[in-house]
Amino acid sequence: MQTLQEKASEWSGVSQSDAFAIDNDDTSLYEKLGLQTFINLSTNFYTRVYDDEEEWFRSIFANSKKEDAIQNQYEFFTQRMGGPPLFSQRRGHPALIGRHRPFPVTHQAAERWLYHMQEALDTTKDIDSDSKTKMMNFFRHTAFFLVAGDELKNPKQGIPCKHAA
Numbered sequence: 001m002q003t004l005q006e007k008a009s010e011w012s013g014v015s016q017s018d019a020f021a022i023d024n025d026d027t028s029l030y031e032k033l034g035l036q037t038f039i040n041l042s043t044n045f046y047t048r049v050y051d052d053e054e055e056w057f058r059s060i061f062a063n064s065k066k067e068d069a070i071q072n073q074y075e076f077f078t079q080r081m082g083g084p085p086l087f088s089q090r091r092g093h094p095a096l097i098g099r100h101r102p103f104p105v106t107h108q109a110a111e112r113w114l115y116h117m118q119e120a121l122d123t124t125k126d127i128d129s130d131s132k133t134k135m136m137n138f139f140r141h142t143a144f145f146l147v148a149g150d151e152l153k154n155p156k157q158g159i160p161c162k163h164a165a
């Protein structure tokens with residue numbers, strides 16, 4: 001009997017490890033890396049974001065306190081990557097499209113977010129290259145899922161994401 005993952009990878013024509021990059025290992029990223037690494041990663045990421053020389057990007061975060069943004073992010077990552085449901089216990093359902101509704105999540109903003117996250121991953125200690133690849137795949141997927149959500153919000157405004165066609 002095929003597992004759901006085997007069926008899904010047959011349908012999509014990609015290997016299981018590509019299709020379920022962060023979900024299919026015996027050891028979760030949380031078990032492998034530990035809570036402190038997620039705290040370090042989110043601190044590193046948001047330090048870059050709040051110091052960004054690109055004012056248009058930095059200003060998207062102007063109404064959030066850096067410490068709160070860090071905690072929201074590492075609790076979400078912890079939960080999404082196999083750890084305890086810290087985010088949902090404190091904040092409720094992630095509902096990421098809804099939570100990003102107030103912000104301009106454009107294609108350009110997604111690329112800037114991913115740029116800072118790649119830099120943060122590369123400079124946070126104790127993250128092996130396999131984990132980095134898995135996380136970046138997940139972040140890229142989620143970032144453009146949010147861009148698509150943003151375009152549904154304002155279908156007639158702005159320049160459409162080039163991935164939308």
Ligand code: HEM
Nearest residue numbers: 060061064069072073076099103105109110113139142143
């Ligand atoms: C694509 C570009 C993105 C932009 C411009 C953006 C922007 C923001 C902003 C301004 C906040 C508010 C900060 C706070 O108070 O926590 C936020 C929160 C958050 N973002 Fe994003 N984000 C992006 C991508 C992502 C991605 C890729 C993920 C997940 C992989 C993500 C997950 C979250 C989470 C979990 C929160 C906290 C929500 C809450 O607790 O209410 N974001 N984001």
